[in-house]
Amino acid sequence: MCSKSNSCGIPSEDKLREYVREHYAKVVTSTKTSSGGCCGASGSCFAPNLQKDYAQKLGYTQNDLSQVPEGSNLGLGCGNPALFANLKPGEVVLDLGSGAGFDAFIAARAVGETGRVIGVDMTAEMVAKARENSSKNGYKNVEFRLGEIEYLPIADSTIDVIISNCVINLVPNKEQVFREAYRVLRSGGRIAISDVVTSVELSESVRKDLALFAGCLAGATLISDLDKYLKGCGFVDIKITPKDEAKNSLRNGLPIRNSKIL
Template sequence: MPNQISLAFKDQCCKSTVQLHTSAENDVHEVVRQHYAKVVTSDKTVSGDRCGANGSCFAANVDANYAKKLGYTKEQLADIPNGANLGLGCGNPSQMANIKAGHTVLDMGSGAGFDSFIVARVVGPTGQVIGIDMIQEMVDKAQANALKSGHQNVEFRLGQIEDMPVDTETIDVIISNCVINLVPNKAKAFTEAYRVLRPNGRLAISDLVTTTDIPDNVRRDLALWAGCLAGASLISDLEKHLKSAGFVDIKIAPKDESRQFIKDWAPGLGLEDYVISANITARKP
C-alpha cells in the first residue's frame, strides 16, 4: 500500500484549516475538483491570476491586463462572455494552434469556457468547439456563458481528460491551457488526446514544465498541486509521454519571461527556479 501523505494548510480566505490526504490519482483529482469548484462559485468575479498558492485563497490579480501578459490580443478578448475568464491560464494556446474555419477543436480542461469562446469565433458556424472539464460547476458555468452569449458552435461536456467523452478521430486540433500539470496520469491524457485526433491533427498546449526536479516536499503539497505548480513535469518526461502516445513533430518551448508571474503565484518559495510556462505542440501522423 502506498504511503499516505497528510497535508494541512491554512486557507487564508476562509480562516480555516483544511486536512487533506492523498495516496492515489483519485485523491489528486478530488483535491483539484474541490479547489476549482470553489473558484468558479466564489463571489469574487474579477478576472486575474487564480493559479498558484495564492489561488487557494482566490487572491485574484486585479490587473485587467493579465490576459494580455499571457499573449492574448485585444481582438481575442473582445466580446468574451462575462465570467468566462477566471484567470486560470499560463499562456495562449490558440496563438500557436493554426486553427481554421470549419475545424473541430477540443479544449481539454475548458473551465468556464474562455479559450473555447476565443476559438469559436475562428472556426465559425461551420466548425465546432468541444470543451471537456471534470468539474460540474465549471461545465455549468461554461454552458451558461454559451447560452447568454449566443454561441451555438460550442458545447461543454463533463469528463476527465484521461478518459474523454469524445469519439475516436473526430478532432482537428486540441488546445489546453495550464491543465496537464493538474493531471496525475499524464501519459494516459496524451494517449487519449492521440485517440480523438484525426490523422494529421494537432496538439497545442500552454502549460507549466520543470527544468529540473522539484523538491519532494513540493511534490507532496496538495495546495501546490491544485495551484498548478507541484504537478508540473520535466520537459524530458513530457517528450517521452508524447512520443509514447504516438505524436511526432514535438516541440516544447519554455518562456523565460513567465518566471515573474510564477514567482507571484508562490511568493517566497523560489519555485520560479524550477517551474516555467511553455508552449507545447505536436502532431498525430
C-alpha cells in the same frame, strides 16, 4: 500529524483529483471574479480589475477579451494556446480542461460557423458556468461536456486540433492524457498546449502538498518526461518552447508557467 494540504506521503491519484475538483468548484462558485489558480495556491495574485491586463500579458488581444462572454475569463491560464494552434475555419477543436469557456469561445470565433468546439472539464460547476455563458451569448458551435481528460467523452478520430491552458499539470496521470489526445485526433491532427514544466525532479515535500498541486506547481511535468510521453503516444514534430520570461526559472530548476507544446 498531517494536514489536508500537506499529507504524510504523496497523495493518491484519486485524492489529487478530488482536491483539484473541490478547489476549482470553489473558484467558479465564489462571488469573487479572481482566484488562486496557477497564480498560487493561497489566493488571487491580482485584483479582479486587473484580469484583462493579465490576459493581455499572456498574449490575448483586446479584441479577444471584448468578444468573449463576461465571466468566462477566470484568470486561470498561463498562456494563450490559440496563438500557436493555427486554428482554421471549419475545424473541430477540443479544449482540455475548458473551465468557464474562455479559450473555447476564442477558438469558436476562429473556426467560425462551419467549425465546432468541444470543451471538457471534470468540475461540474465549471461545466455549468460554461454552458450558461454559451447559452446567454448565443453560441451555436460550442458545447461543454463533463468528464476527466484522462478518459475523454469523445469518439475516436473526430478532432482536428486540441488546445489546453494550464490544466495538464493538474492531472495525476499525464501520459494517459496524451494517449487519449492521440486517440481522439484525426490523422494529421495537432495539439497545442500552454502549461507548467520543470527541468528537475520536484522534491517530495512539494509533490505531496495538495495546495501546491491545485496551484499548478506540484504537478509540473519534467520536460524530458513530456517529450517521452508525446513520442510514446505517436506524436511527431514536437516543439517544447519555454517563453522568454520563463527561461531563467527553467535554468534554475523551478517550475515555470507559460511554456508551450506544439
